[in-house]
Structures are given as C-alpha cells and as structure tokens.
Amino acid sequence: MPTRDKPARNTTAWWREADRKHQLSPFTDYKQLKGSEAGARIITRAEGVWLNDSEGARLLDGMAGLWCVNVGYGRKELAEAAYEQMLELPYYNTFFKTATPPPVELAEKLAEITPAGLDMVFYGSSGSESNDTVVRLARFYWKLRGKPEKQQFVSRTYAYHGSTMASASLGGMTPMQEGFGLPLPGFHHVDPPYWYDFGDGLDPEEFGRRAAKQVEDKILEIGADKVAAFIGEPIQGAGGVIIPPDSYWPEVQRICRKHEVLLVADEVITGFGRTGHLFASEHFGIEPDMMTLAKGITSGYIPLSAVMVSGAIGRTLAEEGGEFFHGYTYSGHPTACAVALANIAIIEREDLVRKVREETGPHLAKRLAELADHPIVGEVRSLGLIGAVELVADKKTHARFPGGRAGGLCRDHCFANDVVLRAVRDSMVMAPPLTISKEEIDELVSRLRTCLDLTAKDLGAG
Numbered sequence: 001m002p003t004r005d006k007p008a009r010n011t012t013a014w015w016r017e018a019d020r021k022h023q024l025s026p027f028t029d030y031k032q033l034k035g036s037e038a039g040a041r042i043i044t045r046a047e048g049v050w051l052n053d054s055e056g057a058r059l060l061d062g063m064a065g066l067w068c069v070n071v072g073y074g075r076k077e078l079a080e081a082a083y084e085q086m087l088e089l090p091y092y093n094t095f096f097k098t099a100t101p102p103p104v105e106l107a108e109k110l111a112e113i114t115p116a117g118l119d120m121v122f123y124g125s126s127g128s129e130s131n132d133t134v135v136r137l138a139r140f141y142w143k144l145r146g147k148p149e150k151q152q153f154v155s156r157t158y159a160y161h162g163s164t165m166a167s168a169s170l171g172g173m174t175p176m177q178e179g180f181g182l183p184l185p186g187f188h189h190v191d192p193p194y195w196y197d198f199g200d201g202l203d204p205e206e207f208g209r210r211a212a213k214q215v216e217d218k219i220l221e222i223g224a225d226k227v228a229a230f231i232g233e234p235i236q237g238a239g240g241v242i243i244p245p246d247s248y249w250p251e252v253q254r255i256c257r258k259h260e261v262l263l264v265a266d267e268v269i270t271g272f273g274r275t276g277h278l279f280a281s282e283h284f285g286i287e288p289d290m291m292t293l294a295k296g297i298t299s300g301y302i303p304l305s306a307v308m309v310s311g312a313i314g315r316t317l318a319e320e321g322g323e324f325f326h327g328y329t330y331s332g333h334p335t336a337c338a339v340a341l342a343n344i345a346i347i348e349r350e351d352l353v354r355k356v357r358e359e360t361g362p363h364l365a366k367r368l369a370e371l372a373d374h375p376i377v378g379e380v381r382s383l384g385l386i387g388a389v390e391l392v393a394d395k396k397t398h399a400r401f402p403g404g405r406a407g408g409l410c411r412d413h414c415f416a417n418d419v420v421l422r423a424v425r426d427s428m429v430m431a432p433p434l435t436i437s438k439e440e441i442d443e444l445v446s447r448l449r450t451c452l453d454l455t456a457k458d459l460g461a462g
C-alpha cells in the first residue's frame, strides 16, 4: 500500500510530487506551486482537440497547446515522418559546407508558400532563437550595406517575441525585463495598436493611423540612420490577441520603407493558417523583409523555427560576403524538418486554411458575438481561429474590475470545467487547433459562458 509520503511510482500523486521536487517549469511561481496541495495537472494523452489528464478527465484544448498544435493531436503521419527520418538519418548538421535533404526540401517549400519576396530561410529550434537570429541578421545586413550604425530596434509594449535575452528585449513584457537587466541597450518600444484599451474614443481606423505614427515618431527620435528594424506580431498573441485596425499595418510598412527600416513580421503564432490565411501578413496586406516562424510549422510535434529572409537581403549576404558568425547545433535538424514537411502536407491536403477562413473562423466569430451581451463582457474579437473576450466592470467606459483578478478567476473556472483557455490580464484568449469542428466550437463557447457566469458571481457582478 503506498503511503501518503511515498506514492507509488508513475501515479498522479507521484508525478505531482516529483514535479514539485525536481522540475522548474516556465513562467511559474515556484513558491505557490510547490506549496500547493493540488500541484500540476498531469496531461497524459490527446486526440483531435481533446486532452486527457491522468485522473481520467477530458479537456477541450482551446489553446492548441501553446498556440501551436495547428493540425490537432494524434497525427500518425507526423510520428511516421519522424520515425522514418530517424532511421535514415536522425541528425546531421548544416554547418561547414554540409546539408541534408529535409531542410533543403523544406526551404524550397517555405519559399514557395510564404509571401512574395521571402525566399531564403535560416533555421532554429524555437521562436526565441529565430528572433535572436533576426537581431543578428539585421545588424549584419546593414553592416554589409555600409551602414553599420543601423543597430537599433523598435517594437511594441505587450509584444512577445521570446524569452532569451535578445528576444525578451524585443518583447514588451515589463515583468520579463525588470530585474533582469533588460531590455538590452538599443531596444525601444511604442504603444500597441490596442484600440479597446488605448483607443481614447477615436474611431478604430483613425486610432490605427495614430498607433502607426508612434512608430515613425520613435524612429525619428532615435534617428532613422540608427534603426535597423521594426518587429511586430501581425496579431499580438500572448499580449492579449490584439487585432490591429486595418489602417495600421500598411501605414507601418510605408513608414518603414520611407526610413529604410527593415520590417519584420513575427508570425510564430499567426503563421500556418491561424487567421484563415496561411500567413497573417497576407490578410493585413504587408510584405515583410523578414518573417519568423515556429509553433505551427510542425504543429508543435517537434521543435523547429525559421527566419524567412527577403531576396534583397539574401542577395546582399551572397554578394557582399563575410562569414555570418551565428548558428545553432540544431539549425536545419533533419527530423524536425521532415515533420514540418509532413505537417504542411496535411494543412494543404485537408484544405485547413480555407476551412478556417470560410467555415470555422466565421462560426467562432458568430458564437463569440453571442457572448457580447454577457454582463461582464466588454468586447469580443477574432480573426480566423484566434480570438479574445474582454472582461470589464463597465461596458461603457471599459473600466476593469479592481485588482485585475477577473481574467485569472475565469481561467481557473475554465480549467476546472475542462476547457483550456488563457487569461492575459483581463482578456480571455483562445486559439484552438485548426481542425476544431463547429460542434466543438459550440462546446467551447458554451463552457466559456458557464465560466463567465461563475466569474461574474465571484465578482458580485451581473
């Protein structure tokens, strides 16, 4: 009989205790988790959009893992692609004048499917690594172009570009910077195009132009001759699914071109069909000079990331020469690239992007719109299968509940009611697998409504 102090191996209680004792999980309050009786929920398997935990519960995964499992769980052919590649050639590097077939085949495929002009690729294993690569590439490019003083970067508050020191400097999450000596010198931030919180009563399109103007003002303040690049997520995901007004991105692109500042789209979340376009840059009408990809590139089945680079930058690298002193052991990992190729084949064969654009995306928007009359819902917004629900105390003034507790409360209710959603401040955000059915969307929204009711009750509202 296992005792309370010593649970039997590989049981829920044992995993929880070993987790508390030995694993330092990301973005976790260790004091809180290690001291809590409940411990972590142990997820043991998954199929489609459904997760199973070790205690037999079935959870609807409204977040596609962490915004990444685009083709859903349980895809045998991705496992087979990895298995076959591992037997053939599990690993070989792409340093020192060698290459292997999968990264080459994937590079050709990515050049074909990403927006016009992006036709070269530098691989990594995470979004963070790829955004670090952007910093290096941009600085290297301007040096080769005879403008070595173009070193600095502009991005936005609430941006998430990763957790390494350079990518967290590009990001605009203050808690990730304060106390860590970040941002590094040369990284600047402007307000996000977040109409709901920053709109000041302006018409959204006018607000979009004002938010873009802040980018220009910042470039001029630093000096255009010192700015290497502007980086932004077409839709800020971890920052709260901030969907900019249509006026924003074309204006940012015009400003970047005017001041010879590279435009970098971080499509780590928005890439591979999330918005109902293969890449959100297509929706917003921009042609970035670089684009970072991760997550949906393999649907999270294995780590892989990429920086897409324009032909113009690629030509400068090729024509001006000089070694690019940068790379990772796993740049162009053959097994990860083989999985990415199989994953993209699924997205194409199952017509997932069109389905998101024409069927499931509009269905999610319609069902979310029905939540707008809920007493604590201030706004719902979505594009394709990425969306947010704003929780407010006052629908008119957009005033939040005191203490910033509403999001966390609602998230905990969702988790207890077997639907996984994220809370970002007081926004509930969602990004389910692109394979989610209309019935499963109905289920997701109906569970969310129940949890909104419970949250309203906790807050004494409605």
Ligand code: PXG
Pocket (backbone or CB within 6 Å): 066, 125, 126, 127, 128, 129, 131, 160, 161, 162, 163, 233, 237, 238, 266, 267, 268, 269, 294, 295, 422
């Ligand atoms: N760019 C964007 C837009 C991201 O969302 C990264 C880069 C970094 O990718 P890696 O692979 O290094 O994690 C991300 C990651 C959350 C959450 O809580 C979001 C991310 C990661 C972890 C948690 O919403 N996005």
